[in-house]
Amino acid sequence: MQNLDIRQLGINPNHWYVVARSSEVLSSPLGITLWNHPIVLFRDNCGEVNALEDRCPHRQVKLSHGSIKGDYLECAYHGWQFTPSGECVSVSYLEANQKLPSCKIRKYAVREQDGFIWLFPGDATKAESVSLLGVPEWEHLNYIATVSTIDCQAHYSFLIENLMDMYHGHLHNQYQAWASAELQDLQEDTNRVDAHYQAQSYYKIDKIWSISQLFFPSLRRLHPEPLDVSYVYPHWVSTLGQDFKIYCLFCPISETATRAYLVHFTSLNSFWRLHELPVCFRKFVKNRLFGSAQKLLDGLVREDVKMMEEEQQAYRHSPQRRGYELNRALVSVQRLMKSQATGNEYLTPQATVEVN
Numbered sequence: 001m002q003n004l005d006i007r008q009l010g011i012n013p014n015h016w017y018v019v020a021r022s023s024e025v026l027s028s029p030l031g032i033t034l035w036n037h038p039i040v041l042f043r044d045n046c047g048e049v050n051a052l053e054d055r056c057p058h059r060q061v062k063l064s065h066g067s068i069k070g071d072y073l074e075c076a077y078h079g080w081q082f083t084p085s086g087e088c089v090s091v092s093y094l095e096a097n098q099k100l101p102s103c104k105i106r107k108y109a110v111r112e113q114d115g116f117i118w119l120f121p122g123d124a125t126k127a128e129s130v131s132l133l134g135v136p137e138w139e140h141l142n143y144i145a146t147v148s149t150i151d152c153q154a155h156y157s158f159l160i161e162n163l164m165d166m167y168h169g170h171l172h173n174q175y176q177a178w179a180s181a182e183l184q185d186l187q188e189d190t191n192r193v194d195a196h197y198q199a200q201s202y203y204k205i206d207k208i209w210s211i212s213q214l215f216f217p218s219l220r221r222l223h224p225e226p227l228d229v230s231y232v233y234p235h236w237v238s239t240l241g242q243d244f245k246i247y248c249l250f251c252p253i254s255e256t257a258t259r260a261y262l263v264h265f266t267s268l269n270s271f272w273r274l275h276e277l278p279v280c281f282r283k284f285v286k287n288r289l290f291g292s293a294q295k296l297l298d299g300l301v302r303e304d305v306k307m308m309e310e311e312q313q314a315y316r317h318s319p320q321r322r323g324y325e326l327n328r329a330l331v332s333v334q335r336l337m338k339s340q341a342t343g344n345e346y347l348t349p350q351a352t353v354e355v356n
């Protein structure tokens, strides 16, 4: 297992992946790709999201070019219609002596939760027993959300390694996201790696006008904060002090392409007076401030994507070349990826790794 090339790893399909934002699945079918599988998402009459293989069994074209007719998905080419379970129910030019073709396309387990569409690409009988990460802050009135989409021409391992290695604050100096990270503790388990860093943060959200720190650098003051990052396979969660929580929700597309949704939350938990106001007002504040960290988040993503795509290109050019890794968290991250992707028993040397 140790000799497996991490940049060629597959995924463990028996997890819930995030394939779209809820707001992307509207009145037309949406085609997505999850680990080389084209999948079409569409809403039925009740607004429920369904997921089918994105392939018309008639001539193998993409069903996502089609349209939704009531509860059915209609192919763009000859108009065959399919149920949310993937059965063909209508061919308008069927002759009296012809039967409907008994073709059936694959249906995927899918859920809509916390603003995102979660899909289980593996053994559907296992879907119910595997917990979905979820993003509880999405609906919570005390959290202001910002979402940035990462589209990166690189293997997913480059992205999770980027997210777990907080020493790369150096790259983001101009955005002042965090500084002076120091890895203090590392824990590994069969499904996750938790890395605890001590860092310096520029932001503190303790006054109502603190949000303006996102816009005015002169208002920021460096101060120490714990910085926790976790690889909760296949996703990533992080907290910086009390005020910030960030998720990265993964949709690995192929061996050389990754999509992910970076979801940033600014906490309003310190403002107890705000919590006493009517819910409709709090909802108004939450919606009004949605996207307030957009510039920051998009800037961080741009810088990271550039680095990761260069890593992928360097790998393509010289796959045998090895870098020098000094961050122990990444050794744990690679071990977890390998054990998940290969289905091998997780071989952790010890439950907790002390970091000097």
Ligand code: FES
Residues within 6 Å of the ligand: 056, 057, 058, 059, 060, 061, 075, 076, 077, 078, 079, 080
């Ligand atoms: S290709 Fe889909 S209906 Fe003919």
Ligand SMILES: [Fe+2]
Residues within 6 Å of the ligand: 162, 168, 172, 300, 304
């Ligand atoms: Fe980054």
